Amino acid sequence: MKLSIITVNxxxxxxxxxxxxxxRKQTYKEFEYIVIDGASTDGSVELIKNSPIVxxxxxxxxxxxxxxxxxxxEKASGDYLLFLNSGDLLFSNNVIEAVIPKLISEAIIYGDIQFVEQDGETLDTYYFPENLSFKYFFHQSLGHPSTFIRKDLFEKYGKYETNYKIVADWVFFTRVIIKEQVSTKHITDVISIFYMDGMSSDPKNRDTIETERKTFLEKEFSLFHHDYVQYFKLEDRLTKLENNQKRLQSSKGFRLLKALGVKKFNE
Structure with a gap:
């Protein structure tokens, strides 16, 4: 088994x-490291050329x-691929050493991820669910810096669709996990640190993200998409009603009504 780590810059x-x-600091060294640069003009190319680990x-x-x-x-020769893009960090110096024995057979093996603001403030560690569902992907995705993808998935189902400018990784995960039902496994290791300064974290891209997601879901999950839109609208309304009721129940006014013999709203 061989791991390829890919950095895009x-x-x-x-x-x-x-x-x-x-x-460079990883205690485990037996992996392939690939850097794909987009013709940078800020000195990145010289940095890559002179790096002994690339x-x-x-x-x-x-x-x-x-x-x-x-x-x-296309350049990777590993059985599993990890995309650790420019600015992302591996969580600890021994994280790859800890994970390598767990990369056995599942098509997608995903760990957890720590989110950090651009100014360096740690937000939180996100613990992904053990089981993945259409409901989960309707709202969220896996983190590519914490997900090990078996390379043969790209050979069988195709690489990232470049017509999706922001959500192509989510499209890939949703297609192969939900539609094709490839095997997955959650591991309890925090794999990487993700800085919230990328295009998917930019509020200006929110409309584009929603449009691209909707385009994909309507194309490949049309029935589910319609049903889930209606379901989540209803769920959102019920949540708001429950929250309003909780506020009323905790208020002096509700206690007064109860003392006067007025029944609870849900009775």
């Missing part, structure tokens, strides 16, 4: 320095992050 030399250092790299223009990730897939 474009004019982010400071983030790239941190990522390279994080990879096994393979290219620097050329591309149409976006997912074309760059696809180039990494």
């Amino acid at each position: 474009l004019n982010n030399i400071e983030g790239l320095k941190n990522t390279l250092e994080s990879v 096994d393979s790299w290219i620097s050329e223009k591309d149409t976006g992050v997912y074309e760059a990730m696809n180039k990494g897939i």
Whole structure:
């Protein structure tokens, strides 16, 4: 079994320095490290050229992050791939050593992830669910810096679709896990540190994300999509009603009504 770690970079030399250092410090060394650069002009190329830990790299223009990730897939020789993009960090120096024995057979093996603000403030560690469902992917996704993907999935089901500019990784996960039902396993290791300064975290991209998600779901899960939209609208209304009732129950006014013999709203 061989692991390929792939880093995509474009004019982010400071983030790239941190990522390279994080990879260099790993106690386990038997992995392939690939860097795909989008023709950076900020000194990133020189940094990559002079790095002793980079096994393979290219620097050329591309149409976006997912074309760059696809180039990494094409160059990778590992059984499993981990996308640790420029600025992302491995959580500890021995995390790859701890994970390698767990990369056995499942198609997708995912760990947990720590989110950090751009200014360095740690937000929280996100613990992914043991079981993945359509309901989960309707709202969320797996984190690519904490997910090990068997390379043959890309050979069988195709690489990232570059017509999706922001959610192509979510599209891939949703398709292969929910539609194709490939095997998955959650491991309880925190794999990486993800800085909230990427395109998926930018509030300006929220409308694009929703539009791309809707396009994919309507195309490949049309019946489920319609039903879930209605379901979540109803669920949201029920949640608001329950929250309003809880506020009323805790208020002096509710206690007064109860003292006067008025029944609870849900009785």
